[in-house]
Amino acid sequence: MRRFGLALAAWVTGAGVLLAQQVGDFNAPAKAKGYVVYAAEQQAVAAGKPGMLELRFQVVDGFHVNSHTPKSELLIATQVTLQPAEGVKAGALVYPAGTAYSFSFDPKDKLDVYSGAFTVKVPVVATAGAHTVDGSLRYQACDHAACYPPKTLPVQLVFMAK
Amino acid sequence: MKRATLVVGLMVVGISLMLWAGWHNLRERRMAMQKAEENHVVLVPDKGGAAGAASSDGEDRPKLRGKLAPGFTLVTLDGKKVSLSDYKGRAVLVNFWATWCAPCKIEMPWFEQLRTQYAGQGFEILGVVDDSDAGKDVITKVTQKTGVTYPILLSDSKVGAAYGGLDYLPMSFYVDKDGVVVEETAGLGSKDEIEANIKKTIAAGGSGAGKSTAGGL
Numbered sequence: 396m397r398r399f400g401l402a403l404a405a406w407v408t409g410a411g412v413l414l415a416q417q418v419g420d421f422n423a424p425a426k427a428k429g430y431v432v433y434a435a436e437q438q439a440v441a442a443g444k445p446g447m448l449e450l451r452f453q454v455v456d457g458f459h460v461n462s463h464t465p466k467s468e469l470l471i472a473t474q475v476t477l478q479p480a481e482g483v484k485a486g487a488l489v490y491p492a493g494t495a496y497s498f499s500f501d502p503k504d505k506l507d508v509y510s511g512a513f514t515v516k517v518p519v520v521a522t523a524g525a526h527t528v529d530g531s532l533r534y535q536a537c538d539h540a541a542c543y544p545p546k547t548l549p550v551q552l553v554f555m556a557k
Numbered sequence: 558m559k560r561a562t563l564v565v566g567l568m569v570v571g572i573s574l575m576l577w578a579g580w581h582n583l584r585e586r587r588m589a590m591q592k593a594e595e596n597h598v599v600l601v602p603d604k605g606g607a608a609g610a611a612s613s614d615g616e617d618r619p620k621l622r623g624k625l626a627p628g629f630t631l632v633t634l635d636g637k638k639v640s641l642s643d644y645k646g647r648a649v650l651v652n653f654w655a656t657w658c659a660p661c662k663i664e665m666p667w668f669e670q671l672r673t674q675y676a677g678q679g680f681e682i683l684g685v686v687d688d689s690d691a692g693k694d695v696i697t698k699v700t701q702k703t704g705v706t707y708p709i710l711l712s713d714s715k716v717g718a719a720y721g722g723l724d725y726l727p728m729s730f731y732v733d734k735d736g737v738v739v740e741e742t743a744g745l746g747s748k749d750e751i752e753a754n755i756k757k758t759i760a761a762g763g764s765g766a767g768k769s770t771a772g773g774l
Contacts, residue, residue, distance in 0.1 A: 467659075469695065470657055498659065498660050500663060500745055506659055537660070538744075540746075541725040541727070542657065542660060542661070542726055544655070544687075544688075544725075545657060
């Protein structure tokens with residue numbers, strides 16, 4: 396009986412360690428592939444009811460992009476555009492507030508930017524089932540001294556309505 | 558003993574099922590994540606570049622310093638043709654900018670002031686707007702706001718490539734009297750740095766070697 400207990404304890408411990416390794420591996424931070432990363436994840440909302448999805452972006456250290464409401468009309472706002480998708484009704488996107496930023500040689504001129512993590516929220520009502528909504532992100536990025544041409548890149552919302 | 562064995566066996570089965578369910582759940586989540594990660598949006602400058610591109614020593618673009626400035630003929634906002642060769646014998650700052658470029662608009666009033674200051678020594682500035690498709694109204698709005706009166710030229714598809722690709726802005730090329738690029742800078746520098754480069758450019762050249770700018774001038 397004692398031998399059984401020891402064997403059981405060893406088996407449970409070993410399995411626990413294995414499981415812990417799996418969890419640790421899963422939570423390892425994804426390697427950044429550029430200067431802003433779309434941290435995509437499978438999402439879920441209640442079918443037929445108003446729900447909220449999220450587009451999570453991460454601006455890599457040292458860079459910033461204009462917010463959705465830059466202080467000058469001449470600057471290019473960060474903007475997500477979603478295509479119509481069957482069974483999905485998307486509402487007006489909710490952008491986060493930006494933070495003040497100024498270039499070192501002109502501290503008085505404050506820009507409104509996103510840096511680090513920022514999330515764009517997408518209100519939806521969807522029929523039951525799996526959904527994919529295609530869209531695009533338009534942005535214009537700068538570092539502490541120079542700016543990069545504006546770009547438009549695809550985004551995709553993948554979610555389940557249960 | 559048999560009963561104890563049975564209980565232990567049931568415990569093993571139960572715990573195994575729990576662990577399997579946990580592992581299965583993890584695997585599902587990981588697959589979902591992998592699928593979602595295929596949708597990553599990556600914002601990358603066309604040619605790499607780490608934070609702090611304000612360097613005149615970029616390794617990923619041609620270095621024009623010490624070489625003849627590529628020639629060009631571009632059109633101003635009011636339709637007048639201007640060539641770099643028109644300024645032969647004068648020190649010229651060729652500054653590439655865009656309406657969406659905030660640091661560009663910081664240095665433009667400095668350029669205007671320095672142009673006035675050094676005009677007597679033959680110094681001139683040519684501003685080349687890289688996003689010509691922004692429209693003349695928007696471009697004019699920027700020049701009025703920044704107080705710029707030096708010539709603003711509309712970029713074409715060739716001039717940017719000739720000057721190294723313009724992966725980021727602002728970019729400036731200081732061309733001496735002989736058409737040689739004395740200095741090139743990318744990103745916003747200080748007004749003092751700009752003035753030092755202007756002085757250096759005015760002082761350079763004038764050898765009378767009869768050099769001409771590259772590109773058929």
